[in-house]
Amino acid sequence: MRLSAPIYQLKRRAKLLARDEKIALHAALDRVAREEGFVGWSLLAAQAASSSGERGILPRLSDGDIVLLGARPGHGKTLLGLKLLLDAVRSGRRGVFFTLEYTEHETRQRIRSMEGETPGLGDVLEIVTDDDISAGYIIRHLAGTPRGTVAVIDYLQILDQRRNKPELSEQLDALQAFARKAGIILAFLSQIDRSYDPEEKPLPDMQDIRLPNRFDMGIFSKACFLHEGRVQFQAIA
Template identity: 60%
Template sequence: MKLSAPIFQLKRRAKLMARDTKLPLHDALDQIAREEGFARWSALSSHMAAGSLSRTILSRLDDGDLLLLASRRGHGKTTLGIQLLLDAVRAGRQAVFFTLELTEAQARKQIQSLDEGTPRVSDTIDVVTSDGICADYVVHHLAGMKRGTLAVIDYLQLLDQQRSKPALAEQLTVLKAFADRTGVVLGFISQIDRAFDHEDRRLPDIRDIRLPNLVDLGIFSKACFLHDGEAQLQNVA
């Protein structure tokens, strides 16, 4: 989705609106974001940051990495995950999007909205929306794909939501072994616990990952945390 003006001009427009209408600046920013087709300013800024951030992340991923992409709802984690897939395809890599959150139509629409390059590559991303997505399903689907293939799973906390599926810790052990063996890179979109307080810390970190069940997060090799258009990539293991 292209903006009607560069982001610095939109910020200036919001500041003028806040001054002229006596609105708080954050309300003016959100109003400008809605005019651009976003729910709020944080979503707009996350969308704009995702492009350059995803290329940076992709350049730092090693074969077999397990990557966390984590934020609160609406702060850009899914956008970043999809942008990573688009950049992976442009770099000549296979890309798969497993989602337990979106329908295929919703996923395709979001992927296409971010595909602003030429030629368009969004249709080459493999989108999987089966309710059966779990570690064994992912391993079976990715079997035989090349080293460096990137798969993004949407999202971590849904993998063991059904009682018929193994515990999340068991699934991650299976997926880690698969990634180590094949060189496939696995990214996991993840929720942040509601207890995260932006007033105390600018960005969430590994301590803020929402975990209904006990999981050793040291199994991940890298993590990227996002909030209000800012992001930080860090090594975990």
């Protein structure tokens, strides 16, 4: 993806535009994004985040890792999760996308736009959209899978939304034990709390994860945070 300037400069341009023309910042951001050939700022930021993580995070992960991919809506966490899965499939691993947010058709459309020079690669990727997705469902679905399999769960905070599902902390404990024993990499897309202020720090971190139900944050071994085209990867444990 080629932009006329780094994303932080584009954001500065939008702030000046908002001030000079007395319009809302989000309207100015969208106008700048359209000048760059995007429908809106959220899409520009998401694509920039995906490009920033071009090398991918798969080489930084180990079998049994529990990974957090966190960002505010529209900043690229879903694209990064799908890229992780495509990289896994490309390297001969099994890749599975468990989603309670998207239909299979919507996901396939996104994947097709990411395949690049390997059209059809995404056809190998498994997409699971069952409303019963939970820790128990994921464990049953992945039982007997080869070590090194990569699964992305979309998304963390929705796993226990239904009252008939165990508490999130209980589900995460079960998934951590399963991943370590089976040598599977589990990556969770995660929402970031609305209190996160990019004016105070350029990227969110573990303290900014939205936690409607408390759980032990030490369950994650790696994390990757995104915001407005910037990507930060970190090892936690």
